Amino acid sequence: MSIPVLLAVTGAPWEAEVVRRTEGAPGIRVVRRCVDIADVMAAAASGQARAVLLADALPRLSADAVAALHSRGIAVLALVDPSDTGAPFGAEDRLARMGIERILPADVSPTDLARAVSDAVDSGPPITASHFAGAFVPLTPEAAANPPPPAFPQGTGRLVAVWGPTGAPGRTTVAVNLAAELAQKRIPTLLADVDVYGGTVAQMLGMLDETSGLAAAARSASNGSLDVLTLARHARELNPNLLVLTGLSRADRWTELRPAGVEAIWSTARSLAPLTVVDAGFCIETDEEISFDSLAPRRNGATVTTLEEADEVIVVGTADPVGLTRLIRAVHEVRSVVPSVTTRVVVNRLRSGSLGSSPADAALDALRQYAGVDHAVLLPYDLSALDTAVAHGRALSEVAKSSKLRKAFQQLANGVAATLHSVPV
Numbered sequence: 001m002s003i004p005v006l007l008a009v010t011g012a013p014w015e016a017e018v019v020r021r022t023e024g025a026p027g028i029r030v031v032r033r034c035v036d037i038a039d040v041m042a043a044a045a046s047g048q049a050r051a052v053l054l055a056d057a058l059p060r061l062s063a064d065a066v067a068a069l070h071s072r073g074i075a076v077l078a079l080v081d082p083s084d085t086g087a088p089f090g091a092e093d094r095l096a097r098m099g100i101e102r103i104l105p106a107d108v109s110p111t112d113l114a115r116a117v118s119d120a121v122d123s124g125p126p127i128t129a130s131h132f133a134g135a136f137v138p139l140t141p142e143a144a145a146n147p148p149p150p151a152f153p154q155g156t157g158r159l160v161a162v163w164g165p166t167g168a169p170g171r172t173t174v175a176v177n178l179a180a181e182l183a184q185k186r187i188p189t190l191l192a193d194v195d196v197y198g199g200t201v202a203q204m205l206g207m208l209d210e211t212s213g214l215a216a217a218a219r220s221a222s223n224g225s226l227d228v229l230t231l232a233r234h235a236r237e238l239n240p241n242l243l244v245l246t247g248l249s250r251a252d253r254w255t256e257l258r259p260a261g262v263e264a265i266w267s268t269a270r271s272l273a274p275l276t277v278v279d280a281g282f283c284i285e286t287d288e289e290i291s292f293d294s295l296a297p298r299r300n301g302a303t304v305t306t307l308e309e310a311d312e313v314i315v316v317g318t319a320d321p322v323g324l325t326r327l328i329r330a331v332h333e334v335r336s337v338v339p340s341v342t343t344r345v346v347v348n349r350l351r352s353g354s355l356g357s358s359p360a361d362a363a364l365d366a367l368r369q370y371a372g373v374d375h376a377v378l379l380p381y382d383l384s385a386l387d388t389a390v391a392h393g394r395a396l397s398e399v400a401k402s403s404k405l406r407k408a409f410q411q412l413a414n415g416v417a418a419t420l421h422s423v424p425v
Helices: 015-024 037-045 063-071 091-097 110-123 141-145 171-184 213-222 228-234 251-256 259-272 301-309 321-337 359-371 383-392 404-417
Strands: 003-008 028-033 051-055 075-080 102-105 158-163 189-194 236-239 242-245 275-280 312-318 342-350 377-380
Touching (some): 003 037, 015 051, 015 110, 037 051, 158 259, 213 251, 228 242
């Protein structure tokens, strides 16, 4: 039985030859010729094809479109100019970063083309892997050609998502100061702001955020140009061990952060630094009415993707009756969304008052009884230290080194750093 294929090579200089070879290839059948990616998606939605063969310069081709095709179980193959195959940083690299699993020269023989289509359909969606460089990559071609030996063991970097329920429990405060403490321990760390409802990492660190590093990285991911060097360029260096990927300057720009692009950013980040700390938005609800449309924008898609990609999720809540109730619900919620992820619970703004004279015991008892959490990190409420940090646009490690809150963040960083192999704590 022949494999139904969509053909989208309109405008390519070798279009006529490819059409002839494809129609003569054994075991495959062209069911439709498409002019652009929108035409491809419309044909794919009809369920009439199992693979799509497209040109490298197809208009509007992006990583989101490739991911949408994969979600429908459609194999994606690309054809590139024969003179461009094997060229460093060429079309093949760009298409591979989009997630396209088979890239062939345009002069491929009909037999080899049929074999590649059959193999791609049988294999299913690709499994991507990333390589861990162990530290920040150099930003010059000369340095890239002769990189220094890695300071950390080879492997994959870890992604730590800082998340919590609505009500401003202190997610950004935790993310910023955790990343700063990890950098103080000389662990190269990437701090990223993916809060689509109101990211404030840049403001807390005294940065002008007219240009969003995360949005720029998402655009690079969409057009297939995102690699380790590009991601490093989109980030801003706060100190030799801390890069910051600033978030959206306006909440109405959330459509720029598509799940496929965010996933590509985190995959690349694993090659950039041993630890990536992400400040995530609070909402992880999904819209069932549009879930059938894989190209429809989802405001919470970036947050859900971050939690799904994370190696560890730090769930942040406040030490008051309302905050603890929300925290307990949040623990159950994140377990239902990503049941296999490691969670670490942080109780912020711990103080005597609404929880009685022993707020730590009250918070831990509530978490143990209603959320099954035996251990939690307790952060004391130190408004003076926080005010000083915000006023100076700095982390607590720079402006309130001896505060109790800063020492609690050091302990939190020790726990996170202990998950890395051969890293001194």
